Amino acid sequence: MSPILLEMKGIAKRFDGVPALDGIDLAIRSGECIGLCGENGAGKSTLMKVLSAVYPHGSWDGEILFDGRPLRARSVRETEAAGIIIIHQELMLVPELSVAENIFLGNEPTLPGGRLDYPAMNRRAEDILRELKLPDVNVVLPVKNYGGGHQQLIEIGKALNKQARLLILDEPSASLTAAEIEVLLEIVRDLKARGVACVYISHKLEEVAAICDTIVVIRDGKHIATTPMREMNVDRIIAQMCGRELNQLYPSLPHTVGEVVMEARHITCRDPDQPRRKKVDDVSFEVRRGEILGIAGLVGAGRTELVTAIFGAYDGPSEGEVWLEGARVDTSSPLKAIRAGFALVPEDRKQHGIVRDLSVGQNITLSVLERFSSLSRIDDSRESREVDTQIRRMGLKTASPALPITALSGGNQQKAVLAKMLLTQPKVLILDEPTRGVDVGAKFEIYKLMLELAAQGIAIIMVSSELAEVLGVSDRVLVMGEGKLRGNFVNQGLTQEMVLAAAIGQGNQHG
Numbered sequence: 001m002s003p004i005l006l007e008m009k010g011i012a013k014r015f016d017g018v019p020a021l022d023g024i025d026l027a028i029r030s031g032e033c034i035g036l037c038g039e040n041g042a043g044k045s046t047l048m049k050v051l052s053a054v055y056p057h058g059s060w061d062g063e064i065l066f067d068g069r070p071l072r073a074r075s076v077r078e079t080e081a082a083g084i085i086i087i088h089q090e091l092m093l094v095p096e097l098s099v100a101e102n103i104f105l106g107n108e109p110t111l112p113g114g115r116l117d118y119p120a121m122n123r124r125a126e127d128i129l130r131e132l133k134l135p136d137v138n139v140v141l142p143v144k145n146y147g148g149g150h151q152q153l154i155e156i157g158k159a160l161n162k163q164a165r166l167l168i169l170d171e172p173s174a175s176l177t178a179a180e181i182e183v184l185l186e187i188v189r190d191l192k193a194r195g196v197a198c199v200y201i202s203h204k205l206e207e208v209a210a211i212c213d214t215i216v217v218i219r220d221g222k223h224i225a226t227t228p229m230r231e232m233n234v235d236r237i238i239a240q241m242c243g244r245e246l247n248q249l250y251p252s253l254p255h256t257v258g259e260v261v262m263e264a265r266h267i268t269c270r271d272p273d274q275p276r277r278k279k280v281d282d283v284s285f286e287v288r289r290g291e292i293l294g295i296a297g298l299v300g301a302g303r304t305e306l307v308t309a310i311f312g313a314y315d316g317p318s319e320g321e322v323w324l325e326g327a328r329v330d331t332s333s334p335l336k337a338i339r340a341g342f343a344l345v346p347e348d349r350k351q352h353g354i355v356r357d358l359s360v361g362q363n364i365t366l367s368v369l370e371r372f373s374s375l376s377r378i379d380d381s382r383e384s385r386e387v388d389t390q391i392r393r394m395g396l397k398t399a400s401p402a403l404p405i406t407a408l409s410g411g412n413q414q415k416a417v418l419a420k421m422l423l424t425q426p427k428v429l430i431l432d433e434p435t436r437g438v439d440v441g442a443k444f445e446i447y448k449l450m451l452e453l454a455a456q457g458i459a460i461i462m463v464s465s466e467l468a469e470v471l472g473v474s475d476r477v478l479v480m481g482e483g484k485l486r487g488n489f490v491n492q493g494l495t496q497e498m499v500l501a502a503a504i505g506q507g508n509q510h511g
């Protein structure tokens with residue numbers, strides 16, 4: 001067995017007196033991949049931020065040994081110099097900078113005289129992107145030109161550019177497709193073979209099972225178990241995470257699908273930079289009262305563009321009509337769309353979902369403040385009652401609604417965004433990747449909530465890259481590919497293979 005590279009002993013961390021980590025031990029060998037598992041809010045990201053000195057030495061208790069020597073780093077710069085590289089759960093890219101500039105951010109190569117060596121930077125960035133199987137990304141274009149999945153791979157590229165001895169991947173695959181995840185796992189295997197140690201955090205447990213040698217489960221900031229993967233399987237990981245067996249991944253609740261509520265007609269979205277290129281090409285569909293409509297497709301298929309255009313949030317030229325309950329409605333801005341009866345929970349919560357400077361409670365009531373205000377005075381007690389109700393309903397884990405939203409774990413931020421949109425009492429609820437970064441137990445709760453809302457007659461449109469989830473909860477499934485609608489299936493006897501075949505433009509289009 002290779003030697004122990006890193007040891008964390010008795011790590012404890014509090015936020016304003018509330019314990020987030022309570023005496024955690026962790027040891028990693030070179031070339032070993034540890035799967036760090038736990039429910040939303042268990043403390044996974046916090047533990048990794050302690051390790052990488054996002055929380056500097058002195059702001060937590062316990063001890064870290066690296067190469068057998070105490071590591072008392074005061075900054076991420078120091079841990080990086082030691083070879084500890086972290087890929088954060090929330091993307092850290094600078095949207096306006098180019099892909100290459102992002103990959104080299106903080107360690108740009110310079111020419112004699114101090115100017116940046118752009119040719120070298122771009123060449124190396126291109127090599128990295130080839131390794132990530134992203135050859136068609138142009139390294140000189142701003143990162144913001146690329147969608148969530150690509151951005152996530154670029155973030156990974158940034159880490160590959162550094163000399164890692166220990167690589168921490170905190171939810172690296174949340175917005176990747178199955179094929180992209182394969183590329184990622186291949187890269188991790190390759191790093192392992194070269195002796196790099198990895199900590200892999202993901203709520204996609206099949207992935208964890210496929211890549212990790214050892215599973216460490218934490219719950220409520222405490223260490224629960226460390227087990228070799230060969231003695232584990234996904235069900236056992238789940239049982240350790242939740243402290244109970246979870247015998248069902250998808251809830252069932254009868255709900256009747258009624259008449260057509262919403263119709264999208266001939267929606268076309270153009271690339272803001274190249275208006276001749278269509279990201280969505282003449283897509284029409286309808287959704288019925290009480291129906292859950294899943295939209296599947298590969299990343300770049302135009303799903304997010306389609307739903308943001310319907311909601312008036314697409315930032316580029318778009319055409320088409322939106323009809324609600326038999327009348328054409330104006331959804332040319334999100335505000336108009338919300339007034340008309342639409343709600344959208346966006347894919348990228350960091351950019352569009354949350355307001356970082358506000359508290360959990362303020363974020364939740366943001367979309368309906370007018371309801372709590374009479375003559376510009378806000379009725380605080382009604383507002384806080386409503387917030388408490390939502391927090392309970394969603395099982396949202398927060399020490400207090402007054403905490404800044406950014407203090408919540410990733411999955412709990414997602415629940416806050418969902419709560420915010422539900423308060424608007426929409427007729428059509430659009431969810432773009434609603435369970436991204438959400439743990440298995442909380443996923444079940446979100447599906448249950450979707451089914452309850454459908455049973456109340458709300459039409460739900462769910463964009464999701466997790467095919468199992470699309471098939472697990474949808475009444476009907478639309479499949480998009482290259483901006484076009486390639487399939488419209490009733491979800492009976494529908495298989496992942498049929499959806500995939502439609503997505504890549506083969507097979508029977510309608511079922």
Ligand SMILES: Nc1ncnc2c1ncn2[C@@H]1O[C@H](COP(=O)(O)OP(=O)(O)OP(=O)(O)O)[C@@H](O)[C@H]1O
Nearest residue numbers: 015020040041042043044045046407408409410411
């Ligand atoms: N800056 C902060 N201020 C206050 N509390 C915090 C802060 N950061 C994290 N917490 C709390 O610490 C606990 C652990 O959070 P952490 O982000 O580590 O969870 P996680 O296991 O990564 O969850 P997820 O799977 O949702 O990403 C949570 O209860 C969270 O609310």
Ligand SMILES: [Mg+2]
Nearest residue numbers: 044045089410
């Ligand atoms: Mg986390």
